[in-house]
Amino acid sequence: MKIAVIGADGQLGTDLVKTLARDEVVPLYYPEFDVTRPEKVRLLLQELRPGAVINTAAFHRVDECEDQPEASSRVNAVAVRDLARLASELGFILIHFSTDYVFDGRKGAPYVESDAPNPLNVYAVSKLAGEFFVRAIVEKHFLVRTCGLFGLGSCREKGYNFVDRMIALADEGKSIRVVDDQWVSPTSAEELAARVSDLLRTDHYGLYHLTSEGQCTWFEFAAEVFSLLGKSPRLEPVSSRVFAAKARRPLYSVLENQRAKKIGLRDFSDWKNALRTYLERKSLIPK
Ligand SMILES: NC(=O)c1ccc[n+]([C@@H]2O[C@H](COP(=O)([O-])OP(=O)(O)OC[C@H]3O[C@@H](n4cnc5c(N)ncnc54)[C@H](OP(=O)(O)O)[C@@H]3O)[C@@H](O)[C@H]2O)c1
Numbered sequence: 001m002k003i004a005v006i007g008a009d010g011q012l013g014t015d016l017v018k019t020l021a022r023d024e025v026v027p028l029y030y031p032e033f034d035v036t037r038p039e040k041v042r043l044l045l046q047e048l049r050p051g052a053v054i055n056t057a058a059f060h061r062v063d064e065c066e067d068q069p070e071a072s073s074r075v076n077a078v079a080v081r082d083l084a085r086l087a088s089e090l091g092f093i094l095i096h097f098s099t100d101y102v103f104d105g106r107k108g109a110p111y112v113e114s115d116a117p118n119p120l121n122v123y124a125v126s127k128l129a130g131e132f133f134v135r136a137i138v139e140k141h142f143l144v145r146t147c148g149l150f151g152l153g154s155c156r157e158k159g160y161n162f163v164d165r166m167i168a169l170a171d172e173g174k175s176i177r178v179v180d181d182q183w184v185s186p187t188s189a190e191e192l193a194a195r196v197s198d199l200l201r202t203d204h205y206g207l208y209h210l211t212s213e214g215q216c217t218w219f220e221f222a223a224e225v226f227s228l229l230g231k232s233p234r235l236e237p238v239s240s241r242v243f244a245a246k247a248r249r250p251l252y253s254v255l256e257n258q259r260a261k262k263i264g265l266r267d268f269s270d271w272k273n274a275l276r277t278y279l280e281r282k283s284l285i286p287k
Helices: 011-019 038-048 062-067 069-090 122-137 162-171 189-199 218-229 258-262 271-281
Strands: 002-006 024-028 052-055 093-099 141-146 176-179 206-209 235-238
Touching: 002 011, 002 038, 011 024, 011 189, 038 069, 052 069, 062 069, 062 122, 069 093, 069 122, 093 122, 122 141, 141 189, 162 176, 162 218, 162 271, 176 218, 189 271, 206 258, 218 235, 218 271
Parallel strands: 002 024, 002 052, 052 093, 093 141, 141 206, 176 235
Antiparallel strands: none
């Protein structure tokens, strides 16, 4: 299948391009390919005629989104609407990514696909709007909510992913404070890319939660990174109130891959095993 990957050098995009090597992959890079320029996007996709388009582009600096709701909605919602319209018109399958942050965290137990979203911040509102556009406009879609990605193509928009940021802070000898009251499902971008590759060969279209198995707080995530690396930086658990971040975040946004399990998609590894694999791939720990 001819598959166009938008944001091909991003964190998830990098693993997708690698995983889909058996297919005819067309990597699309920002800013040459910008989802917020619908005429150019249309011309290119009309010419390419892909069987599927995977959109990893996002404006996801969550605190900045609070001050830039227009920019946030341009990338995360309006551009997604335009892609969905094109998908419907040109007949390609659209694979799009959303976030655990669409939930408010009050459930206190893993969220399944049928749980009602209730976003707490501008980023999450814009991502949820993007979800609605996909679901309303294009029948052949896979909408994938994920959480806490770590992948070898480090997240350029944020500078680096959480694991790499923890390692960098430890290497600088800094004492590190990490929130211990926000629960997440850290997720391997490599495994997510592999599951997306499996999924897009089915016709089980719709909404999926896809994350590594298990859950932890950001503090526990950091502690596991250092435990695997045999490092002992000064690491302090703190409440999210201490950081007073601009954007409100859910205190519990763990996702359950309920629908993936129902259709028999391969299980994800536990996040700790996936983290070990990630550190091995980076040659930071021996295999
Ligand atoms: N990272 C996480 O922990 C996380 C958690 C939950 C959900 N998600 C979702 O998962 C998806 C992938 O995340 P990621 O971590 O792989 O993000 P990422 O590393 O920032 O990758 C996004 C890619 O899209 C490109 N891009 C940015 N703006 C664009 C535009 N206007 N047009 C075309 N391309 C554009 C980026 O290019 P530049 O690098 O040059 O800007 C980058 O290549 C996103 O939808 C995100 O909302 C991520």
